[in-house]
Amino acid sequence: MDTVDLAIVGGGVIGALVAREAVAAFPDVTIAVLERGLIGQGASSRSAGVHFPRGATARVRSMSEHSQRVWEGLAAELDLPIREVDATVVTSGDADALSTTYPRLGDETAPADPARGWAAPPGARAWTLPGCHYADVQGVAGRVLAGVRDRVTVLEGTEVTELSSDGAYHRLTLGQGRELLARRVVLAPGPWLAHPAWADLVAPLGLRVKKVVATHVESSPAPDDPLTIFDDEDAFLLPLHGRGHFLFSYTSDRWDVAPDDTGLVLEPSDLDDARAVLGRFAPGLVARCDSGRVFCDAYSPSREPVVTELRPGLVFAGAANGSGYRLAPAIAAETVAALELTPTRTLSQPRQRQS
Ligand SMILES: Cc1cc2nc3c(=O)[nH]c(=O)nc-3n(C[C@H](O)[C@H](O)[C@H](O)COP(=O)(O)OP(=O)(O)OC[C@H]3O[C@@H](n4cnc5c(N)ncnc54)[C@H](O)[C@@H]3O)c2cc1C
Incomplete structure (x- = not known):
């Protein structure tokens, strides 16, 4: 032994x-x-x-x-x-609270990029986030x-x-x-x-295990496209430069799944949920949100x-x-x-x- x-x-x-x-x-x-x-x-x-x-x-x-x-x-x-990667945090919430949660918050910036068809809900503000x-x-x-x-x-x-x-x-x-x-x-x-x-x-x-879903958005990122964090939704849009597409991560609410469960797959409802959140910020990308990755992670109380x-x-x-x-x-x-x-x-x- x-x-x-x-x-x-x-x-x-x-x-x-x-x-x-x-x-x-x-x-x-x-x-x-x-x-x-x-x-x-x-x-x-x-x-x-x-x-x-x-x-x-x-x-x-x-x-x-x-x-x-x-x-x-x-x-x-x-x-x-x-x-x-450069990053931007978007929120409609309290800016002071945001700077507590993100201690490295940078300068205020535009919350949308009309040139790329990215919108932002009324009242949304954005800040750069170094690091x-x-x-x-x-x-x-x-x-x-x-x-x-x-x-x-x-x-x-x-x-x-x-x-x-x-x-x-x-x-x-x-x-x-x-x-x-x-x-x-x-x-x-x-x-x-x-x-x-x-x-x-x-x-x-x-501890509990929750499904985690990140959809893939078929749109080629430019080299300087930033990571955009949608703080209110606990979601983010990430340019995956090496893979040639974006990844949209949002919060799934399916609890008590098992990592070896063969049913732990990308379901139509996952895509619907992702598109609903993504559509509030980047309506032009919704139709390109058609696939993704699914697994799970452990969460504590x-x-x-x-x-x-x-x-x-x-x-x-x-x-x-x-x-x-x-x-x-x-x-x-x-x-x-x-x-x-x-x-x-x-x-x-x-x-x-x-x-
Ligand atoms: C889709 C998705 C997107 C995510 N995005 C992010 C993100 O952007 N940023 C971030 O910080 N986190 C993210 N996470 C979470 C992050 O990936 C996990 O929290 C992290 O990988 C957990 O690492 P770990 O080492 O604890 O677990 P794991 O990587 O799961 O490693 C545990 C290992 O234990 C092994 N194991 C299990 N049972 C046994 C056994 N009986 N004997 C021997 N080995 C065993 C498994 O095979 C496994 O390899 C994401 C997760 C998912 C699913």
């Missing part, structure tokens, strides 16, 4: 960032990432990957600031697939792990099927029938909250990410409410701080067989 200091269950963007943060914090510990599919293949692969400096609460604003600094540093260091980018999140997760792969054992195609504890160690049963002992475990399962290995442990957190110990030495990290990419570095930092892991070289070695 193998033994590691830290097992990270889930190789999405959060698991990848936790691995990197743990390597930096505890250079001598042994670490394994266990991923049932391929790295970044879960919610991370469907993500729009938008980062904007936003936070409805002081904690999320602070996480957003921290994450922005980390992403900017990592983008240069690891040549991550991240593209900076935004978007990313290929699956690519980012892979690159981040590649940067530490000489220090971290990455086991793909490896489902964790059972998780138990005997006090000193956590015992993980892996899909191939192998077992792994770990002094600490980070559970970063994305929307796979109901997996039988941990459903009972996670249930008291009150407080709408803040959750980093918490489920039992001694087992830390849950996730439930970032549709913001798991942009807040991943801060979630990872909180997670590693919660591990209280000091390297114990003898424990890092495989256990001696009892004779």
